[in-house]
Amino acid sequence: MISIKNLSKKYTSENKIVNALNHINFEIKKGEIFGIIGLSGAGKSTLIRCINRLEEPSEGNIFINGVDITKLNKKELRDLRKRIGMIFQHFNLLDSKTVFDNVAFPLQVSGFKKSEIKERVERLLSLVELSDKKDEYPSQLSGGQKQRVAIARALANNPDILLSDEATSSLDPKTTKSILSLIKKISNEFNLTVVLITHEMEVIKQICDRVAVIEDGEIIELDTVERIFSNPKTETTKSFVSSILNNSENEIVYPKIPNSKVIKLNFLGDTVKKPIISQMIKNFSIDVNILSGNINELQTTSVGNLLVQILGKDKDVNKALNWLKKEEIRWEVIWNG
Numbered sequence: 382m383i384s385i386k387n388l389s390k391k392y393t394s395e396n397k398i399v400n401a402l403n404h405i406n407f408e409i410k411k412g413e414i415f416g417i418i419g420l421s422g423a424g425k426s427t428l429i430r431c432i433n434r435l436e437e438p439s440e441g442n443i444f445i446n447g448v449d450i451t452k453l454n455k456k457e458l459r460d461l462r463k464r465i466g467m468i469f470q471h472f473n474l475l476d477s478k479t480v481f482d483n484v485a486f487p488l489q490v491s492g493f494k495k496s497e498i499k500e501r502v503e504r505l506l507s508l509v510e511l512s513d514k515k516d517e518y519p520s521q522l523s524g525g526q527k528q529r530v531a532i533a534r535a536l537a538n539n540p541d542i543l544l545s546d547e548a549t550s551s552l553d554p555k556t557t558k559s560i561l562s563l564i565k566k567i568s569n570e571f572n573l574t575v576v577l578i579t580h581e582m583e584v585i586k587q588i589c590d591r592v593a594v595i596e597d598g599e600i601i602e603l604d605t606v607e608r609i610f611s612n613p614k615t616e617t618t619k620s621f622v623s624s625i626l627n628n629s630e631n632e633i634v635y636p637k638i639p640n641s642k643v644i645k646l647n648f649l650g651d652t653v654k655k656p657i658i659s660q661m662i663k664n665f666s667i668d669v670n671i672l673s674g675n676i677n678e679l680q681t682t683s684v685g686n687l688l689v690q691i692l693g694k695d696k697d698v699n700k701a702l703n704w705l706k707k708e709e710i711r712w713e714v715i716w717n718g
């Protein structure tokens with residue numbers, strides 16, 4: 382549905398060239414909730430803003446339903462933008478207009494009849510559960526309510542795509558959760574494709590199907606949320622994942638015992654529930670010291686990590702590690718004594 386090919390963006394400021402995006406390639410499927418995560422300055426905003434050409438790419442192509450949007454003229458671009466709604470961190474509502482009029486605004490611009498506008502706005506406000514606030518002004522609403530109005534407004538023209546630019550970054554965790562569930566509900570109900578950027582792994586965990594990790598204008602990792610959580614490959618992704626698992630193996634202190642190994646075990650799906658450690662101790666002549674552990678409930682499965690120190694003769698430890706493989710537990714040696 383969205384296909385990004387060789388996309389680059391250069392900014393020139395004070396005679397300096399900034400390569401904000403470098404030859405980006407990836408695809409987003411119809412109806413998917415696709416997250417883009419990265420640290421500040423990684424290129425997230427630039428990337429998402431290229432998708433509706435709020436930023437003009439310097440190089441490359443973006444295809445939406447097979448149409449190269451980098452080639453559209455002004456009129457075609459206006460039509461395209463009706464099919465792409467956008468929500469922002471600071472909501473961008475019109476303070477002088479009521480909730481009803483904020484949502485009605487894009488419909489008035491599109492030339493809908495008054496009666497049609499009324500019917501649509503009421504349906505959208507009911508969808509975001511704000512029917513009772515229609516005559517209030519943005520200043521009378523909480524942050525979460527403001528974002529609901531912004532979502533209703535973004536959906537006014539029945540878009541195929543919703544772009545979310547850090548939409549929950551200024552909300553508290555509980556409100557964030559409710560806004561993310563609303564976006565998920567709407568995406569499921571209308572088969573809406575959602576592209577969201579965030580710097581918070583918690584957002585990715587709660588709502589996304591797939592995630593791309595961006596660093597210095599390049600996609601350094603892209604996969605399903607389950608695979609990124611269970612087996613992050615780059616240091617940046619590992620640190621995003623451990624930011625919510627709350628235990629980076631680099632920060633755990635363990636005794637440097639000779640003839641021991643520190644192993645990170647990775648559990649995915651049903652393996653989370655198996656008594657692996659006790660079976661390992663029973664079956665092999667080894668001792669196991671648990672250093673840290675966690676289980677994370679993702680949308681469709683569970684992912685767990687366990688950091689253990691295994692003590693024993695090399696041949697017994699290796700037998701235990703081979704047995705883990707048969708049990709479909711992935712492991713990685715963190716320290717070898």
Ligand SMILES: Nc1ncnc2c1ncn2[C@@H]1O[C@H](COP(=O)(O)OP(=O)(O)OP(=O)(O)O)[C@@H](O)[C@H]1O
Nearest residue numbers: 392394399401419420421422423424425426427428
């Ligand atoms: N208009 C601009 N002129 C010059 N440089 C820019 C401009 N906009 C962005 N940049 C630079 O491009 C790079 C990517 O910026 P971008 O805003 O896309 O990153 P980001 O990942 O969204 O960061 P943040 O999370 O802080 O918003 C940064 O180095 C930034 O300084």
